[in-house]
Amino acid sequence: FFQSPDKVAEKQCFCELKGNVDDCSCSVDTVDYYNNVKIFPRLKSLLQSNYFRFFKVNLHNDCPFWKDVDFECAMKFCHVESCEEKDLPVELQDDIDDKPKKEAPKDKYLKENQVLGCKEDYNKELDLVNKSISEKQHEELQKWSEHDEAQDSFCVLDDHQEKAEYVDLLLNPERFTGYQGRSANRIWQTIYKENCFKSPKVSKEQSSYKQLMKTKVLDETCLEERVFYRMVSGLHASINVHLAANFLQSEKDSPLGMVSKNGLWGPNLKEFVARFSPETTYGEGEKWLRNLYFAYLVELRAIAKVAPYLRNEEFFTGIEKSDKEVRLAVNDILNVIEAFPSHFDESIMFNGVNINLKNEFREKFLNISRIMDCVGCDKCRLWGKLQTQGMGTALKILFSGKFEHNTLENNIYVTDHPIRDDFKMRRSEIVALFNAFGRLSSSIYYLELFRNQLR
Numbered sequence: 001f002f003q004s005p006d007k008v009a010e011k012q013c014f015c016e017l018k019g020n021v022d023d024c025s026c027s028v029d030t031v032d033y034y035n036n037v038k039i040f041p042r043l044k045s046l047l048q049s050n051y052f053r054f055f056k057v058n059l060h061n062d063c064p065f066w067k068d069v070d071f072e073c074a075m076k077f078c079h080v081e082s083c084e085e086k087d088l089p090v091e092l093q094d095d096i097d098d099k100p101k102k103e104a105p106k107d108k109y110l111k112e113n114q115v116l117g118c119k120e121d122y123n124k125e126l127d128l129v130n131k132s133i134s135e136k137q138h139e140e141l142q143k144w145s146e147h148d149e150a151q152d153s154f155c156v157l158d159d160h161q162e163k164a165e166y167v168d169l170l171l172n173p174e175r176f177t178g179y180q181g182r183s184a185n186r187i188w189q190t191i192y193k194e195n196c197f198k199s200p201k202v203s204k205e206q207s208s209y210k211q212l213m214k215t216k217v218l219d220e221t222c223l224e225e226r227v228f229y230r231m232v233s234g235l236h237a238s239i240n241v242h243l244a245a246n247f248l249q250s251e252k253d254s255p256l257g258m259v260s261k262n263g264l265w266g267p268n269l270k271e272f273v274a275r276f277s278p279e280t281t282y283g284e285g286e287k288w289l290r291n292l293y294f295a296y297l298v299e300l301r302a303i304a305k306v307a308p309y310l311r312n313e314e315f316f317t318g319i320e321k322s323d324k325e326v327r328l329a330v331n332d333i334l335n336v337i338e339a340f341p342s343h344f345d346e347s348i349m350f351n352g353v354n355i356n357l358k359n360e361f362r363e364k365f366l367n368i369s370r371i372m373d374c375v376g377c378d379k380c381r382l383w384g385k386l387q388t389q390g391m392g393t394a395l396k397i398l399f400s401g402k403f404e405h406n407t408l409e410n411n412i413y414v415t416d417h418p419i420r421d422d423f424k425m426r427r428s429e430i431v432a433l434f435n436a437f438g439r440l441s442s443s444i445y446y447l448e449l450f451r452n453q454l455r
């Protein structure tokens, strides 16, 4: 089913990406082969284990940037079921002992009888940017920088907050929810326009993407800015690939679908093409897909870099047999990841530049993790938080400076001083990192599926 890099068929479709991933020395074909054959199957199985399937998250935070969060998710499938204590592994049950009992779900999250997909005309507001964000941002960041523990973090972790609850990720899969319209658009718009350095996203005044591309905005930015943009765009692409790959459909047109009591789900080629084809995206779709590979390579490298630390983790859930299996499975996947032939080289970043650039990079990413509290659909918020926390954890590993002794020799990273005493990872960081990487990995896998359908 998957072809080795040298046997890849004649390229035809827009999603048949050629050459190297931008700003990396690694080819798309290498990632496809390595991911689809070696990494994805291992990760898929690992992420079903008790240690990795339960994620502690606070989905009840108020949006720090604007008051009128629209809960525009139109389907009952947007709702997240949190775990009851009895369903959790022993180790995690202790963790919620003194927590207040779960609140009843808010009615606004459950709009079972609404029409699928919210088709509100949001275009009239597309250009509006909420200016209050900057002031708010400032306050939030001020608080953040006063918080010692958080100094080397790139994202907000809310697992310690009072209203945080365990969620079983396997029972709440990331898939099409119908979340769209003004609310979803405002989140992406804010991420690109407010929080990024210079994004090629256009406002309505700028006539088209084509025109924007002529200005080559991205090419003119420095590496760090491009990395930032590519990470976010890669995450965005991954989310949109997933919603096309796990789309609600009827039995009739879905031989590949999975039947469950919550509906019939499966890949929707039309949806994928509509989101990424050159015709509908002014040729940008291909670049967004390439950014997915970029984000993948950054997280892959972070896991390789933190491998010595992870090899000392117990992955304790209180069930001896399965904990041992998880340790073996993690070790196996770390071996595969470390042997990847062409890792992203983070040492090229933040060299000889003003230290403020690194801080700015961290602060901007921190804001992106905070914007997730403004997402008006529970399930999208859950996966948005998990993936930004995973990405933030990867950035912390790469840029917190606690692995400075890692050197690149003959294209292989050598870790002289594997773990510094002051480098610590929380359980939620490990869970988020692996699950976030799992999302990117599965997007690349689904991309192959769509490619094959288009051939």
Ligand SMILES: Cc1cc2nc3c(=O)[nH]c(=O)nc-3n(C[C@H](O)[C@H](O)[C@H](O)COP(=O)(O)OP(=O)(O)OC[C@H]3O[C@@H](n4cnc5c(N)ncnc54)[C@H](O)[C@@H]3O)c2cc1C
Pocket (backbone or CB within 6 Å): 174, 175, 176, 177, 178, 179, 180, 181, 184, 185, 187, 188, 201, 232, 233, 234, 235, 236, 237, 238, 239, 240, 243, 288, 289, 372, 375, 379, 380, 381, 383, 384
């Ligand atoms: C954090 C978050 C999580 C979400 N999770 C889900 C989910 O689990 N299930 C679900 O069904 N929906 C989810 N959504 C909604 C989904 O991402 C889309 O916003 C929605 O389907 C509407 O799509 P759209 O066609 O309007 O374009 P959007 O995806 O909303 O994009 C807005 C604009 O950004 C540009 N753009 C699109 N992709 C990229 C890219 N990769 N890089 C750069 N620019 C881009 C395009 O110009 C596009 O018009 C989520 C949204 C957010 C903000």
